Structures are given as structure tokens and as C-alpha cells.
Amino acid sequence: MIIHDLGELHGDLLIYGGVYSNLHALRAFLDIARVQNIPAQNIICTGDIVAYCADPEACAQRIRALGGPVLAGNCERNLAIGDDDCGCGFDENSTCNLLSRAWYAHGSAQTSVESKKWMAGLPDRITFTHAGKRYGVIHGAASDISRFIWPTTPDQDIENEISILTKQIGAVDIVLAGHTGLPMTRQIGSTIWHNSGAIGMPAHDSRPQTNFSLISENGIKNNALSYDHHGANSAMRGVNLTQGYDQTLLSGIWPSDDNLPIDMRKPNLHFEQISSPKA
Ligand SMILES: [Fe+2]
Numbered sequence: 001m002i003i004h005d006l007g008e009l010h011g012d013l014l015i016y017g018g019v020y021s022n023l024h025a026l027r028a029f030l031d032i033a034r035v036q037n038i039p040a041q042n043i044i045c046t047g048d049i050v051a052y053c054a055d056p057e058a059c060a061q062r063i064r065a066l067g068g069p070v071l072a073g074n075c076e077r078n079l080a081i082g083d084d085d086c087g088c089g090f091d092e093n094s095t096c097n098l099l100s101r102a103w104y105a106h107g108s109a110q111t112s113v114e115s116k117k118w119m120a121g122l123p124d125r126i127t128f129t130h131a132g133k134r135y136g137v138i139h140g141a142a143s144d145i146s147r148f149i150w151p152t153t154p155d156q157d158i159e160n161e162i163s164i165l166t167k168q169i170g171a172v173d174i175v176l177a178g179h180t181g182l183p184m185t186r187q188i189g190s191t192i193w194h195n196s197g198a199i200g201m202p203a204h205d206s207r208p209q210t211n212f213s214l215i216s217e218n219g220i221k222n223n224a225l226s227y228d229h230h231g232a233n234s235a236m237r238g239v240n241l242t243q244g245y246d247q248t249l250l251s252g253i254w255p256s257d258d259n260l261p262i263d264m265r266k267p268n269l270h271f272e273q274i275s276s277p278k279a
Helices: 023-035 056-066 074-080 095-110 113-120 155-169 229-238 245-251
Strands: 003-009 013-016 043-045 125-130 133-137 174-177 183-188 191-196 210-216 219-225
Touching: 013 023, 013 191, 023 056, 023 210, 023 219, 023 229, 056 095, 056 113, 074 095, 074 113, 125 155, 155 174, 155 183, 155 191, 183 219, 191 210, 191 219, 229 245
Parallel strands: 003 125, 013 043, 133 174, 174 191
Antiparallel strands: 013 210, 125 133, 183 191, 210 219
């Protein structure tokens, strides 16, 4: 396990993840960092640079050039080893799994060997202290990079993950996680579990804005990211990524919610049946 300790950080921090090859969103996010004068070492990525959208290599290069801390997501791990599957942890027969064949094939083909080598060296855990609190950054969960910790995941399950993480990196006050694409904050005992959501894909909430978080002296605040989502949609259509997530950029609704826990699905939504998208 690669653990990267950043030491003590000062000033405001930006937390982002789920870039998902969405260059338009990444540009808008980095513009916010520039306007707020936040240095690269305080801009922390929770993984999944490459996924659903059109521009994997440009996103990887932009993030490398920034030089801030970047955690490996399952997408980076699987691209680095040449796997033919995203390793997202979707159920075998789910729509999300079927759709992943197209976008992962695009992501793998369009990501350079050099970027994949860079991904292979990314850490599995990042730790740092900020304003007297110790943070641990992970992708999905401590037990499994691809485990989904949802807003409705039972407290006991999250407690178990915190316990595993404590054995790996020592005690933390705050866990920063990614992978689900959904922003959330849970207080579990004395520990906060926070997910900043994704900047590259809406949070299945009927709006095109995406999500990132700011950590300041006032605590952790999740923020909406407005960006040129029409441009990102056009870019996807331009490379034939038209299996459903292109429309999500406009509607804010995922192509399916069969990957969500039953208590989080939206029963009033009717999803198009997708059986065999072309890779
Ligand atoms: Fe992930």
C-alpha cells in the first residue's frame, strides 16, 4: 500500500474527485482554484480522473501539470495494470456495468502509456493535518477501493471501515472519500466521513451542476460547480460516447440507478432499457 503523508497543510483546501475525463468541468474547477489563490499542494484529488466523458488524456495531463496530491481511484489502478474492466464494483448485470464497456474502452485507448505509468505510482492513501485535525483520504472504502459508501450506508458499516483505516494509517478525525459520485457528510462517533461528490458527472439530482468541497476555518462545505456542460456533452457526442452519460451532463439524471441501494432509487423515473451498448 502506498501512503503519501502531506504533513501539515495551511490555508483553504479544495477537495475534488470523479473528474471522469470531463475536461470542461476540470477547467472550471481549476479556474476557481486560481481565482481563490489556492496553491496546488492544497488541491487534493480523491481519484477517478478517467471515466465516462470524452477527454481522459487531457484531464490526466492537466492534473499532472498542476502537481497537487492525487489519490489513485479504481479507474487509475485498472488502467495502470491494463485491465479491460473499470473495476467500479458494479453488479455484473447492471446497466452501469454494461455502459462501462464503452466508456472504459475509450478511456483506456485514449490514455497514454506515460499517463498510465504516472497512475501506477499514485498513492492508495493520503494523510495530512489541517487546523488541528488529522485527515485520511481514501477512494471507495478502507476494505476495498471499489466499495460504495452511500449516504444511506448503515453506521456500523462505516464504523468498520474507519476501524480498518485506523489500522492502516493511524487514527483520523476526518475521512475524505470518493468513488460514489455523490456528496455526503456523516458523523460516525467522533469521526466525520465526507465525500465531495464528483466534478465530472452530476449527482443524479436533476441539475447539471457537479460537486466539490472547500475546507476552510469554517469547516467542510460542499459546493456546486457550474461549467460548460453543453461543451462537455458535445465533446462526448464527438467521440461516440452516446450511450447515456452524455445526456446525464444535461439532465443531471444518471442513465440508470440500479447501482444505488434500493432506498436511494427514484421510483418515479423511467430509464431506457439498455442491453448491449457498443464498445
Ligand atoms: Fe471509483
